[in-house]
Amino acid sequence: MNLLECSFCRKNKAFYVRSYEGIGLCHRCFKKNIEDRVRRTISKYKMLKPNDHVAVAVSGGKDSLSLLTILGKITKRFPKSRLTAVTVDEGITGYRDEAITIAKNHYKNRSINYAIVSFEDLFQIKLDQLVKEKRELSPCSYCGVLRRRAINLAAEKVGANVVATAHNLDDEVQTAMLNIVHGDVTRISRVEPVLEDPNRRFLRRVKPICEIPEKEVAMYAYESGIEFQKVPCPYMATSLRNDMRSMLNRMEVKHPGTKYTIFRSTEKLRSALKQYGGKTELKNCRYCGEPTTTDTCQVCKILKKAIP
């Protein structure tokens, strides 16, 4: 194969060599290929229905703004579907303000409906404050739990019936590896491309870009002229996830395709766990009533409501 030539159109020069498939792509075919792959992921996992109102969780970073752009193109074909961007202000000084400004400009320039909610309004505390007060867990552990709840509340507020989050392939594989490190069987069986409760106690959650590597999502954002926040969160360096990310990136360079191999292996693990009784029962939190796998949900534990 001539890697200087695009493997798809065979006309244009390839600007990117995708090592895990051994192909080259030109600018036009790269963008189309990413959009087609997201479409395939959505249909393979039956993520969306033609009349869904999708709340897209947007942080102002490359992943979420790319997801919003791709979903905008996909849902155009379905006149009964709706998209609303929801953005959470966690209260991280010197970081989140810039991301929110970028996200707002994106929405306004493209006439996208949006809602912004904050930890301060919803939980009466900013992440910065919480991190100062509670030191047992990493900032990302508090942030992840509260942000998930905040996105759900925002999605309910705008009347959406589905939440789409911008977890890419790297995020999913890092999470899978971290869950294995922690021996967290419940999470191994619950982290999947679509999470839906047959009893509809929570909104369907979908991850349409979960099969796209982080590097290619970033390239898609650049190729599409999307402005996004480039500085990382100040708390990122403190997480175990960050070290897992570096390790997986080194493995991917040495053994292209490693991330996809882990992603597929996790799918097999998940289905085996479900088959052998690893399915988790949902209860209602004794304090806030939200669905949870334990008596008290993580949000209430963090916010100390669990103290009798």
Ligand code: SF4
């Ligand atoms: S890096 Fe951690 S603290 Fe920062 S926004 Fe992400 S999850 Fe929250």
Ligand SMILES: [Zn+2]
């Ligand atoms: Zn091409």
Ligand SMILES: [Zn+2]
């Ligand atoms: Zn609760």
